[in-house]
Amino acid sequence: MSQGPILELRGINKSFGPVQVLHDVAFSVHPGEVTALVGDNGAGKSTLVKCIGGIHPIDSGEYLFEGERVHVSGPRDAAELGVEIVYQDLALCDNLDIVQNMFLGRERKSGLVLDEDTMEEMAAKTLAGLSVRTVKSLRQHVSSLSGGQRQTVAIAKAVLWNSKVVILDEPTAALGVAQTAQVLELVRRLADRGLAVVLISHNMNDVFAVSDRIAALYLGRMAAQVKASEVTHSQVVELITSGRSGELGIGNGIGAAS
Amino acid sequence: MTTETLPKQENADSAIGSHVKGYIERVRGGELGALPAVFGLIILCVVFAVLRPSFLSALNFANLFTQGAAVAVIAMGLIFVLLLGEIDLSAGFASGVCAAVLAVLLTFQGWPWYLAVLTAMVTGAVIGLVLGSLVAKLGIPSFVVTLAAFLAFQGVVLLLVKNGTNISIRDETVLAIANKNVPPAAGWIATAVGVAAYAALQLVQARRRAARGLVAAPMAVIAARVAALAVIAGAAVYMLNLERSRTAIVSLKGVPIVVPLIVILLIIWTFVLRRTAYGRHIYAVGGNAEAARRAGINVDRIRISAFVICSFMASIGGIIAASRANSVDPNTGGSNVLLFAVGAAVIGGTSLFGGKGRALDAVLGGAVVAVIENGMGLMGYSAGVKFVVTGSVLLLAAGVDALSRKRSAATGR
Structure with missing residues (x-):
């Protein structure tokens, strides 16, 4: 894929009071690719994601979407652009069923009444499109699903809205081996359908299993953004822990190469 | 495409079978729904009918409805607050305040019944607006807000009915609600x-x-x-x-006349809870407020509106109580009304933990409470025994609720 990035951030700065969390961060996401965002605890991954999602306003820097400068000042703006974030704690309501969760806050209505049938159809189509066959009924409560199935529902919810960029915050952190494989497969399928996927993960195996590009944050700076095929496992670990690895990283004058 | 994730439509027999099996599975998973209330109702009715045949008389049967009406209506409103995982301890005396407003306007001010009834209902809505705003905007726990309101409203009723006298109601239309x-x-x-x-x-x-x-x-x-x-x-x-x-x-x-009134209220609130986006959002806030917030739902507005509905329904309950008693006194909406209403909701299957409940629960639970009250009265038990038994039934219902929640957590994940 040699298309330009669908989402591009340049020179992003973000401070919380006296603490500067992001320093001049550049980050780009390409359609049809999985971009892994890695970094140690406190490197600024979550802050960066929340800036993209409009939850934190950025202090300075450019936010480009499909090549154009945009201003994202809230989650609604991001959703309108087609940017969806699947948070680590999933944000599903246990007491609602799969369809109800997928359409939460954006219910289809005919007049005053909820259009349950259309919603159920759309949910079924989305899940089928993702080749999800593990759920028994779309009308079962989310509380009765396994961790992997819940993650699937959360991802399907994000995909339902013809979104263009899906950001997954540690989707496999709480999952077992088989379910992790399931979710990673789903992540790959999203990218193959042409979506731009950002995967935040601590697990190098997961990162190398599905990513096309790897962006490493180190203490609030983008240490490097490289093709996954061009780096090794240990190089990425070095980038995460010390911000540099041989030619790559901060301090070699290269900064954030995309 | 759609059949990929859904069980295929099979022949009629197995469709019924899977329907029944699904229901049994849900019950075993802890979703008891109306079962405890229905079984409780049947057992209580059989016991009282055997011990006191007059329990089954036409007169007593009609009494049951007018007796339980006010509590069932208040409980129906309480369910909205309970669905959010909140509580309204002031609903009983809120109904008392609204009944007192009604009585003062009708009897002392000579207002026509429709204006007086309307004012009483608006009073209820305003009470809910204040309580809900304090809970949602200021962030005071609903338990404390409504406990304070419980005391204050008790005082307001006393002030309105001029310290302990009672105001009789003579308006034909208002009296007809519970008596015609x-x-x-x-x-x-x-x-x-x-x-x-x-x-x-x-x-x-x-x-x-x-x-x-x-x-x-x-x-x-x-x-x-x-x-x-x-x-x-x-x-x-x-x-x-x-x-x-x-x-x-x-x-x-x-x-x-109260019966069709309750049926209409039941249909309206069932429709709101099951078929509208607003109802869906109530369940969502009760299930996971953070998820609801992220989904773009205005959680504060949902909270406030639930308290408005609760106090509004309490005002209707107060009007029914005033109609039934032909008067309003300082005890209207007091003593056991709130406990009975919360009990009715919980016995009917509404969870105190939020996120689970239906408008129908109020009617089923209200029926159980009314049958206990009525049956034990027929048996000649004292008020003390009635309180103890009703309290125990409430505790039992809350226990069933907590256990079924534990069970669904155990079988769920």
Whole structure:
């Protein structure tokens, strides 16, 4: 894929009071690719994601979407652009069923009444499109699903809205081996359908299993953004822990190469 | 495409089978729904009928409805607050305040009944608006806000009825609510229309879903639902249409006017909770407020509106109570009304933990509470024993709620 990035951030700065969390961060996401965002605890991954999602306003820097400068000042703006974030704690309501969760806050209505049938159809189509066959009924409560199935529902919810960029915050952190494989497969399928996927993960195996590009944050700076095929496992670990690895990283004058 | 994730429509027999199996699975998973209330109601009715045959008399049967009406209506409003995982301890005295407003306007100010009733209902809504704003905007726990309101409203009722006297109500229309009956023929017609409308609605829905390839309720299940409604409603109307006057001079028969009133409220709130986005958002906030917030739902507004509905329903409950007692005194809406209303909601199957409950729970639970109150009265037990028993039943219901929650957590994940 040699298309330009669908989402591009340049020179992003973000401070919380006296603490500067992001320093001049550049980050780009390409359609049809999985971009892994890695970094140690406190490197600024979550802050960066929340800036993209409009939850934190950025202090300075450019936010480009499909090549154009945009201003994202809230989650609604991001959703309108087609940017969806699947948070680590999933944000599903246990007491609602799969369809109800997928359409939460954006219910289809005919007049005053909820259009349950259309919603159920759309949910079924989305899940089928993702080749999800593990759920028994779309009308079962989310509380009765396994961790992997819940993650699937959360991802399907994000995909339902013809979104263009899906950001997954540690989707496999709480999952077992088989379910992790399931979710990673789903992540790959999203990218193959042409979506731009950002995967935040601590697990190098997961990162190398599905990513096309790897962006490493180190203490609030983008240490490097490289093709996954061009780096090794240990190089990425070095980038995460010390911000540099041989030619790559901060301090070699290269900064954030995309 | 759609059939990929859905069980295929099989032949009728296995469709019914899977429907029944699904229900059993849900019950075993801790979703008891109305089962405890229905079983409790049947057991209580059998016990009281055996011990006191007069329990089954037409007069007593009608009494049950007017006795439980106010509590059931207040409970219906409380369910909205309970669905959010909050509590409104002031609902009882809020109904008292609204009843007192009604009585003062009717009897002292000579207002026409419709203006007085309207003002009482607006009073309820305003009370809810204040309580809800304090909870949602200031962030004071609802327990504390409504406990304070509980005390304050008790005082307001005292002030309104001028320290301990009572205000009698003479307005014919207001008195009719709990004391007059629907003509027997009208009762039958309304029942027939209601059952037919229910059947039509179910059929249309099932056909529409089947036409779109979605899983629809099998015909037999629909038939069973319609038949159950027809039998229950028919039996109730038959009992209420029996002559219950003890003298030959005045005739007393027909469905008490409060019954259609409750049915209408039940239909409205069931519709709101099940079929509108607003209702869906109430469940969402009760289930996971953070998820609801991220989904773009205005959580504060939902919270406030639930308290408004609760106090508004309390005002209707207060009007019914005033109508039944023919007067308002400092105890209207006091003593056991709130406990009974919370008990009714919980016994009916509404969870105190939020996120689970239906408008119907208030009616089922209200029936259980009314039967206990009524039956034990017939048995000649003192008020003390009644309180102890009702308190125990509430505790039992809350225990069932907590256990079923534990069970669904254990089988769920």
